[in-house]
Amino acid sequence: GDSVTQMEGPVTLSEEAFLTINCTYTATGYPSLFWYVQYPGEGLQLLLKATKADDKGSNKGFEATYRKETTSFHLEKGSVQVSDSAVYFCALSSGRNTPLVFGKGTRLSVIA
Amino acid sequence: SQTIHQWPATLVQPVGSPLSLECTVEGTSNPNLYWYRQAAGRGLQLLFYSVGIGQISSEVPQNLSASRPQDRQFILSSKKLLLSDSGFYLCAWSVDKNTEAFFGQGTRLTVV
Numbered sequence: 001g002d003s004v005t006q007m008e009g010p011v012t013l014s015e016e017a018f019l020t021i022n023c024t025y026t027a028t029g030y031p032s033l034f035w036y037v038q039y040p041g042e043g044l045q046l047l048l049k050a051t052k053a054d055d056k057g058s059n060k061g062f063e064a065t066y067r068k069e070t071t072s073f074h075l076e077k078g079s080v081q082v083s084d085s086a087v088y089f090c091a092l093s094s095g096r097n098t099p100l101v102f103g104k105g106t107r108l109s110v111i112a
Numbered sequence: 113s114q115t116i117h118q119w120p121a122t123l124v125q126p127v128g129s130p131l132s133l134e135c136t137v138e139g140t141s142n143p144n145l146y147w148y149r150q151a152a153g154r155g156l157q158l159l160f161y162s163v164g165i166g167q168i169s170s171e172v173p174q175n176l177s178a179s180r181p182q183d184r185q186f187i188l189s190s191k192k193l194l195l196s197d198s199g200f201y202l203c204a205w206s207v208d209k210n211t212e213a214f215f216g217q218g219t220r221l222t223v224v
Contacts, residue, residue: 093210
């Protein structure tokens with residue numbers, strides 16, 4: 001079945017460091033891909049998405065490119081801030097009318 | 113615009129007591145609705161989803177149940193809580209199962 005694999009972390013970075021959180025997927029067909037962010041004690045918020053190969057989703061300085069050849073959707077940010085400390089979830093929608101499939105989440109801690 | 117409300121925000125219940133968590137969505141019709149659980153430090157577990165009134169799909173057999181008495185209302189229940197039911201419960205909605213989901217703020221349930 002469809003699945004998402006992401007680095008589990010935790011990831012600890014200094015402020016202004018470069019961030020990469022890896023995400024790879026297994027799916028038949030052409031899924032849509034998403035990154036969600038969860039701040040402490042809150043629900044998940046959609047951070048960005050990409051619906052077809054080579055699309056780049058971006059929001060709040062975060063970017064991720066849908067790479068069909070490597071079945072990946074890695075999340076990147078050039079300069080992280082303390083306020084980016086959160087758990088990040090990669091997810092896919094298979095397009096076959098089944099619920100979203102989530103990765104296990106990656107906890108990011110940014111220290112000043 | 114669409115909004116999702118989930119309550120209560122926190123709940124402490126004794127073992128063996130009943131549970132009722134409520135979720136409502138505003139600003140959309142016939143949404144797909146979901147209940148997820150997030151155990152401490154763990155990923156998301158899909159518990160139930162519903163594509164319409166009275167239609168419930170269960171992903172994980174356990175002592176929880178869900179109901180959808182109205183189009184935009186989704187209720188998670190239990191007759192007798194277990195310690196293992198403790199966790200962070202998240203309600204979500206989507207236009208359909210092929211698109212992104214939008215989450216409520218969550219309910220922190222502690223069974224003591």
